[in-house]
Amino acid sequence: MPIAAVQLRTLRLRSSYIEISNLLRGRSVAWPRQCYSPVQAPRQFHARACLRQEEPPKQLPAFLEAYKRAVDFPPATHDFETFFAQAEANTEVVLHGYLGNRADLSKKLSFVRLSDPTLQQSLQVVAFAKNDAFEQLKTINANSPVAVRGTVQKKKKTKPSEGDNTPAQDQWELALEEIHPLNDFPKEIIMTAETVFPPEQRYLQLRSDAELRKALRFRARAHNLCKKELEQCRPPFVEIETPLLFKSTPEGAREFIVPTRREGLAYALPQSPQQYKQILMASGLPRYYQFARCFRDEDLRADRQPEFTQLDMEMSFATGDDVMRTVEGVIRRLWSSLMKDPAPEGPFRKVSYQEVMAKYGSDKPDTRYGMEIIRLDHVLPVDLVSKISGLTNPVVEAFKLEGNDNDPAETHKFITQFLDSPAGAPFNDNPDGGPGVFIYNGKQPLCGLQPFGFEAAEQVEELLDPDHGDLIILQARPRAPFSGGSTPVGDLRRALHAASVTAGFKPAPTGFDFLWVVGFPLFSPTSDSEPGQGGAAGFSSTHHPFTAPKTPADVDLLLTDPTKAVADHYDLVVNGVELGGGSRRIHDAAVQEFIFRDILKMPAERLADFSHLLDALRSGCPPHAGLALGFDRLVAVMLGKESVRDVIAFPKTGKGGDDAMVGAPSLMTEEALKTYHLKLRQ
């Protein structure tokens, strides 16, 4: 229907403007006649549709007329890159982009910059009071999207020194002929490069924050490089998608469930494609990879997301060494292509779990700043030990933090501030005893090590080689084998180092120190926070129940003392961050079944959940090994970001895994619950 006809029609209906009858079908279409009042999520709405509450409309609603104009815009003749490469004076071009802030130089002359749609380049637009566009420009808010028609002209050199080296975007400008506003950017939104928007307005953060958008482009490039590296292997890795509507199995972490319309039945979202990829190894597809979305319904610690992406891979006829070599290739390709310095040549060094736990008190240590931990309990006098811990016969460990300026007073100030800060609280409150703090001071008797007694002090000096003003920290723990990810002294080392960097006491470490942490225990004591495999053994698989014992001797230990068995598991660690982990898998059904039933003592019905895997292994599955790199974390590390949120377009932000922007999770409706035969427990 032509516009005129519609206008006639609406005029005819003016007296009953609330409803325009749809005569043909007996339906009616309501005019926008009330302001939007959301029920669940109160937000401010300022739709133009709401402005017409009082007076009857004289014609088509203005917002629909504006919309019709906004969608009728000329196509761009160039993207900016092509434009700058081909610009020619006195030609006419159409460009799309966002307006900058307008500068009115006189009543007849305005300047405004036009940013390209990617917000990476911009061009000066000059408006002269010779056409309608000059006045129209003044009605358009900064940051609004526009289509602009103009004549290309060489920009006048403002400084005589400017030569041919002027970047292209400063060599040209556009004399404005025509401008099409495509939407309004609200005046009330203040947007600068520094503005921090609440997570609800992630789009404004993305829009204003060039670094955030750059991180997403960087991530895409990293993704492509990983692909390239894996696909050039011989035989090549093949990207294969595996299902996300999987089944609940006791792999280790808590899974999200997805109820179905078949009463009582649910899918589970996979915590990783582990079982499917192992089944691929039994399927004659020897090299698999996938950028896989994974899900864990964990309490959101530090920097974890309930959904995350991993670069997941598996190789058959392979050992852990084959996998580590392949992953090193991926890391080297990434670093040499995207980073300032390439990753180190040669295999990354392998360090055992026992060694990193002893030396750094962490299974993912930052190895760049020394502060190595040593055992001291064999040299300490009993009364000193009893002062720092109430434990009987504890292990006592120590490390040294080098003092700044050799000034014990400065060191004293630093450590006091740390221990009095919230960061220090958990260490003071350690039930096994707080840290023992000593400042090495040449001007004091026994250099401030008096409580050690002469003999022990001498040993400490030999072991730690302290300088005047250095800090020596002692920490006790119960005498037990290492388990878990860190020791209190390791946490203290990390926290104190971080504080010393923040305080300017030490320089921030630079570079990347990659290492493989190997030799983890195959099983760990069951803890409340990790459900494990739900077996009755009192311990669970440290990583997952498919991990192979490392050596024949570890196979033997399964029968005698499984908790002593070492796993063929390897974690890739850099700068205190675990980039990923993997293992050689148990490829033999009988051994896998033995682990499930006789070692982990899983009940028969949970064991049955794994029958597909056992069946696949039993069908002549070759030996295999694999690994998964946490891709969000890898990109964050490459970009030096503290949080994975800075490399994810739409991260979950709340503690409960909220997507604050869309308002997820949201209330289940009664209808949805009914559909899935569910109701809420009272």
Add this chain to the structure above:
Amino acid sequence: MPIAAVQLRTLRLRSSYIEISNLLRGRSVAWPRQCYSPVQAPRQFHARACLRQEEPPKQLPAFLEAYKRAVDFPPATHDFETFFAQAEANTEVVLHGYLGNRADLSKKLSFVRLSDPTLQQSLQVVAFAKNDAFEQLKTINANSPVAVRGTVQKKKKTKPSEGDNTPAQDQWELALEEIHPLNDFPKEIIMTAETVFPPEQRYLQLRSDAELRKALRFRARAHNLCKKELEQCRPPFVEIETPLLFKSTPEGAREFIVPTRREGLAYALPQSPQQYKQILMASGLPRYYQFARCFRDEDLRADRQPEFTQLDMEMSFATGDDVMRTVEGVIRRLWSSLMKDPAPEGPFRKVSYQEVMAKYGSDKPDTRYGMEIIRLDHVLPVDLVSKISGLTNPVVEAFKLEGNDNDPAETHKFITQFLDSPAGAPFNDNPDGGPGVFIYNGKQPLCGLQPFGFEAAEQVEELLDPDHGDLIILQARPRAPFSGGSTPVGDLRRALHAASVTAGFKPAPTGFDFLWVVGFPLFSPTSDSEPGQGGAAGFSSTHHPFTAPKTPADVDLLLTDPTKAVADHYDLVVNGVELGGGSRRIHDAAVQEFIFRDILKMPAERLADFSHLLDALRSGCPPHAGLALGFDRLVAVMLGKESVRDVIAFPKTGKGGDDAMVGAPSLMTEEALKTYHLKLRQ
């Protein structure tokens, strides 16, 4: 612990063989002592672990000893490709792979082929009775994975005609020196290239079916080519991942929900990344794409999966034409790189929904085989119409199927068989009247068109131009505008054509005929099977509520007769398959809100579910348009597969969306229900 020590220990414990005490921790490790009896999913288990039920073990269980040997195998010196490229006589190599069937030529000589781990190449292995390997080979089942050490030797030419053109894998053989069995392939599994395994044993299907594995590799190549094409655009498309833990919103299809531990709150799995990608357009990221997993809790029709992959894309400052041009680039790249013939040059033709529904009775027609439909009701005598339909004043449509051999008897046989078959039943049972069937026969009065009467018969002849033996089909339907995906006469055309190909009556059509179907109605009557947007308007968005009206006149129609408005939506169709669809979106918050509230009459609380999108549009979002290609289907079409299951590693197979292999979905445990504050409705 060294092996000897363990053996000693187990010997010592022989008398109480059931349990080996773990003295250190007071725990005990049970021997495998009972056959596995699964509770939920009874399956046949034949683990070696079960063989030891009766007699006490004399030493370490054999399966653990075998396992220790199986994991101790030499690394391959070559992959097969490199081996064939570099093979040199009298060198020693280690290769990994799968054994073929052994042929014992004499007591001193055996042959066996070794397939590489990818099962794409193989090499002849010769075993002489000069070493242990000869006897060991005889103990290993065909299809078992092995590591083989041998000496390379030039194969003797069996035919004098064989020259240098012999493929590499027939030029060389390996004299067996050493063989390591890595696992057993069970003898009882019969595996040939033709074996069809049940879906529970997908790994065996993948393992035995070279075409299936090839389809997965082809899929990965297609994925890469799509990436390449989109990333070479200027500005380039950037792959950005969007969340899968999203929120329930009334977009159109039924969503899966994912309960959280916060009582009553749930995520929803996205039916597509539609809202996130539109928000990206408001975020200064003008060109997005993603291989996105999508979820729809639909009744599994024909060839749908509850989870599927789409190549999802969106462009800002763009129109539908920009998107269509881009997608044509992707299709051309795919076809020219992977297919026998390239896709046609020039833009694919655009045909309106009204036209394809009239001509082919389908919104995704196969346009390769004619059989175009024509309207006949204006020429038919009333009594004929009343014979084929009980409807008052129906629309009557007709098409022609060319007869084979110009033999009316053959045609008669064909159509009778079809209508008597299960495929014909729905057409016979059409409440609006079954098909009217006429065979054009020059030997009969009025050529068999007597019921038409002289005048109508003449018109029919003019309109359909039938030949002797051709079939003419009439079908009535109620007089109403087209809606939905097909008409009965269109379904009949498709079914009859398929049957005629199956019967050898017509040749199978070849080639690819791409077209864009455009001009869909913006809204369609609400149906029971599609929940739509839950509005009170009596109609729903045909595709989704974000689709823009096509022209300014269609914007006007929103106020007068929205059901007449045409959408700026476009479907890419080839050979009767919808490869994907997209649209220009409403980029203006006021218009979008107007559609939600005043056109669709969505209740306020459902409208509030979209507030994030409205807020993003309101922040100066530029015009944008996009599309999603069904990637599973695209690959299936390229490979000429009937079902997407043939291009998915682990498809859902059952009607209820079952993954028969892993047994998903499975029963929710009481514990899981409790965790999510849920219980089953009685």
